[in-house]
Amino acid sequence: MFSNKKLLTNKVSAAVLLALASTAVNAAESDDELMEEVVATASRLQGSAAAVIEERKSQAFVADLLGSEQISRTGDSDAASALKRVTGLTLVGGKFIYVRGLGERYSSxxxxxxxxxxPDPTRKVVPLDMFPSGIIENLSVQKSYSPDMAGEFGGGAIDIRTKSIPSEFVFKLNFGLGYNSENSDDGLSYDGGSSFLGEDKSRALPETVRRNVEQYGVINESILASTLGDADKAAQIVDETVLAFxxxxxxxxxxxxxxxxFGFAVGNRFDIGEDTVFGFLLASEYDNSWSNSKERKVRFDTADVGINAIEDKKILSTEHEVELSNILNLGLELGKDHKFETTTIFLRNTRDKVDLEQGDDFDYDANADVYGILYEQRELITNQIRGMHNFPSLMNLGVDWQFSKSKATRNAPDEREIVYLPLQGEMALATDSVTPSLTRFFSELEDKAETFQWNATLPIYLDSAEIELKAGADFSKKWRTSNGLFFQYLSKFTPAETGESNYLAGNIDEVYTDEVLTSDSTKFQQLLRVDDYIAARMLDAYYGQFDIFFxxxxxxxxxxRYEDWRQAVVPIGFEDNKKKALQPTAISEEEFLPALSFTYIMSDEQQVRLGYGKTLVRPDLKELSPVRYLDPLTDNPVFGNPDLKVTEIQNFDIRWEYYTPTSDNLSVAVFYKDLTAPIENVQLPGADESNVSFINAQSGEIYGTEIEWMKSLDFMGDGFDRFFFSGNITLSDSEIVIPDQYSYFSLANQALLPITKDDNAYVTNPTRKMTGHSEYVVNLQLGFDSYDGEHTASLVYNRFAERIMSAGIDRMPDLIESPFDSLDAVYTYYPTFETKLTFKVKNLMGDSQEFTRNGEVAEAVETGRSISMSFSWEL
Incomplete structure (x- = not known):
């Protein structure tokens, strides 16, 4: 293919330049009179960006790329924080990327x-904070659709490309320290026995509890007494269960x-025979961090006189996070025409969170102290094997293939909520027969995926044209299981019935003795509430593609592209006190997805692209399941909707690009997307506005322009040639139209219930901007590279416009996330050719995250400023 030829030419040119530089250095060492010094005039960023820019230029479809050196310049520690620097991308919750104002569901x-x-129970895309920057070679964001990509394409497709086999021996060590300004205050901790690697097996569901649940069903004394016909046996089972915790x-x-x-990386390649090369790369990183945050949450209610605050809480939250990443790459080259590679990646992220909510609590009708304890362990294990083959005797036919097998898990054992209420002048455990003093939740999720892909490429060279014909297939399977167990501790009496001697005052450690837990004053039970489901999806896809350069x-x-897609979800419910599979939700479709791109190359420095593509966004497994689950990003309850339909998108793009030999560049893009039946999240009927579900809107559209640049400041005079200014700005608008009637799934009724525009539960704003869309996104960077190459520095700024996070109902205003001004500073010093020292200061402006309803603060989070230092040594 001609694009591959261009890349090969660039690689050969780079090799020639390296050889010439090496020759010059050797000559300087042997003859100081001829040459005393060789000085590189290109900045580090410009030099590293050259290869990335060349690949971007050679793409047939609109795409943006971010190289490892660019990620290092901005000091970003993971893929999520790095991607927010890309044009038109915004970061939500530190984990998920919105592309061109479309939510994470619209990106793959x-x-x-x-x-x-x-491993996220509420989203189909993997949280991008799980991928540390140390294993990333580059990040690719394709914004216009091509048939060799999966048809689930909305705002864009993100490909994380990990580091591969090195060309020579490499050995690297690094370590770092960091501190956050909010951490100067005392935090909260839960002594659950977490290990150095973040694992905490002490919170696992006790075997006795698991056995009793499997044998007897719901652990509830009255239900067991009825099903067993033995009240004493029922009481014994309940007591045995509660004491096992x-x-x-x-x-x-x-x-x-x-x-x-700290971390390390080691790799090399070896000649093990004639025309046979073997190589490997092993890298590992470990990160241990603590953070305090101060939050405020306000809950509103609608009334005839307007919007009233019915709850106002202050929250102190402490998180301890441990991240471990390992990557092993193996490679085998058989001559010039056959190459095999394997990649094994293990990622683990554990989070220990303790928070204390204080203030008016609407649910408890009191000034309550509510403690929350969460331990969450996420893991991703991926094994990939791929081959690349060229057959010169078959008109240089190229074939590549890949098989990938992955498993993601999320385990959140013994998530707790402890409620203290004012009683007779003291803060005591909730002591009425309705309010639980202690709630515990055990949840497990396992998500498996297998993918096999192959592509065949045939280049054809004519006098005035180069043609590439490409065909391929993609077969993927995915299975998911989600399980949850809920338990609560209640009192068998109300405060009005208690005397001063027997209400549960004091710390829970002192109050909940074995005697109290098994006495007549305490009621322990498993809740008749299930977040369980089993789901699977299969996709068979084939495509044909052409590429003509004339x-x-x-x-x-x-x-x-042709796609045959099938998906089924089986929710789990209760029957005769035992779990039972309920009516499955199944959906399938076949679709042809065309795409077309035209590029006009005006000169070596300028080109214009036009693109069109038809794509889809399908409901995810859990979104079709009529169960309740918690969103770990917001801690809000989310309810599935088996009535969801597939969204169809028509995508249009045009982009002008200008590049200079010094890596200065400028691009201007215009895009438009027309969506049929887009999926939106809305508030559900009821008193709690945090309960949300999903519906299909009637229609939606989004359009805008993107401007991106990188410019040396040499035009400003002597010395300014070491400075550069880069950035991007996205300006866009969107509109979504909610139909006059939509349905939601009611757990209480176990049925789909309609909502019309005449109902109080109907959305407040049926025509509005799309959820998650920002009217503008700004990324700016001012960089410096010293003449001697020993110092680099960057000031990096990011800001997005306000965006709707969830749509209100019954005159309740939409929940709006306010703009956040992020200003970071990064300085790097290279004492020697092998060493690097980096200082980073994040959130220099000390901005806070804020959410509002009708201009009133609904939630605010203070995260503080953070400073870090890292040192690396590389051979």
Whole structure:
């Protein structure tokens, strides 16, 4: 293919330049009179960006790329924070990327081109904070659709490309320290026995509890007495179950330690025979961090006189996070025409969170103290094997293939909520027969995926044209299981019936003795509430694509993709006190998805692209399941909707690009997307506005322009040639129209219930901007590279416009996320050729995250400023 030829030419040119530089250095060492010094005039960023820019230029479809050196310049620690620097991308919750104002459901994420499962129970895309920057070679964001990509394409497709086999021996060590300004205050800790690697097996569901649940069903004394016909046996089972738990609290104040981390990488390649090369790369990183945050949450209610605040809480939250990443790459080259590679990746992220909510609580009708304890462990294991083959005797036919097998898990054992209420002048455990003093939740999720892909490429060279014909297939399977168990501790009496001697005052560690837990004053029970479901999806896809380059000026690319997609979700409910599979929700479709791109190359420095593509966004597994689950990003309850339909999108793009030999560049893009039946999240009927579900809107559209640049400041005079200014701005608008009637699934009724525009539960704003859309996104960077190459510095700024996070109902205003001004500073010093010292300061402006309803603060989070230092040594 001509694009591959261009890349090969660039690689050869780079090799020639390196050889010439090496020769010059050797000559300087042997003859100081001829040459005393060789000085590189290009900045580090410009030099590293050259290869990335060349690949971007050679793409047939509109795409943006971010190289490892660019990620290093901005000091971003993971893929999520790095991607927010790309034009038109915004970061939500530190984990998920919105592309061109469309939510994370409208973007897909692949790892080295293969789909990966997600450990997030509420989203189909893998949280991007799980991928540390140390294993990333570059990030690709394709914004216009091509047939060799999966048809689930909305705002864009993100491909995380990991580091591959090195060209020579490499050995690297690094370590770092960090501190957050909010950590100067004492935090909260839960002594759950977490290990150095973040694992905490002490909170696992006790075997006795698991056995009793499997044998007897719901652990509830009255239900068991009825089903067993033996009240004494029922009481014995309940007592045995409650005593099997660790019923202590362990929450205590604690000063937070500094953050720290370390890592290493080693790799090499060896000639093991004639025309046979073997190589490997092994890398590992460990990061241990603590953070305090101060939050405020306000809950509103609608009334005839307007919007009233019915709850106002202050929250102190402490998180301890441990991240571990390992990557092993193996490669085998058989001559010039056959290459095999394997990639094994293990990622683990554990989060220990303790928070204290204080203030008016609407649910408890009191000034309550509510403690929350959460331990969450997410893991992703991926094994990939791929081959690349060229057959010169078959007209240089190229064939590549890949098989990927992945498993993602999320385990959140013993998530607790402890409620203290004012009683007779003291804060006591909730002591009425309705309010639970302690709630515990055990949840497990496992997501597996298998993908097999192959592509065949045939280049054809004519006098005035180069043609590439491409065909391929993609077969993928995905399975998911989600399980949850809920337990609560209630009192068998109300405060009005108690005397001063027997209400549960004091710390839970002192109050919940074995005697109290098995006495007549305490009621322990498993809740008749299930978040369980089993789901699977299968996709068979085939595509054909052409790429024609003629007269050195025009490029026409396009093709069509056929997809056969099937998906089924089986929710789990109760029957006769035992779990039972309920009515499954199944959906399937076949679709042809065309795409076309035209590029006009005006000169070596300028080109214009036009693109069109038809794509889809399908409901995810959990979104079709009529169960309740918690969103770990917001802690809000989410309810599935089996009535969801597939969204169809018509995508249009045009982009002008200008590049200079010094890597200065400028691009201007215009895009438009027309959506049929887009999926939106809306508030559900009821008193709690945090309960949300999904519906299909009637229609939606989004359009805008993107401007991106990088410019040396040499025009400003002597010395300014070491400075550069880069950035991007996205300006866009969107509109979504909600139909006059839509349905939601009611757990209470176990049925779909309609909502019309005449109902109080109907959305407040049926015509509005799309959820998650920002009217503008700004990324700016001012960089400096010293003449001697020993110092680099960057100021990096990011800001997005306000965006709707969830739509209100019954005159309740939409929940709006306010703009956040992020200003970071990064300085790097290179004492020697092998060493690097980096200082980073994040959130210099000390901005806070804020959400509002009708201009009133609904939630605010203070995260503080953070400072870190890292040192690396590389051979």
């Amino acid at each position: 994420t692949t790892l080295n081109g293969a789909n990966v499962p997600s 660790d019923n202590s609290n362990h929450i205590q104040p604690e000063s937070l330690d500094p953050d720290f981390g 007269n050195d000026k025009y490029r026409l690319s396009g093709g069509v």
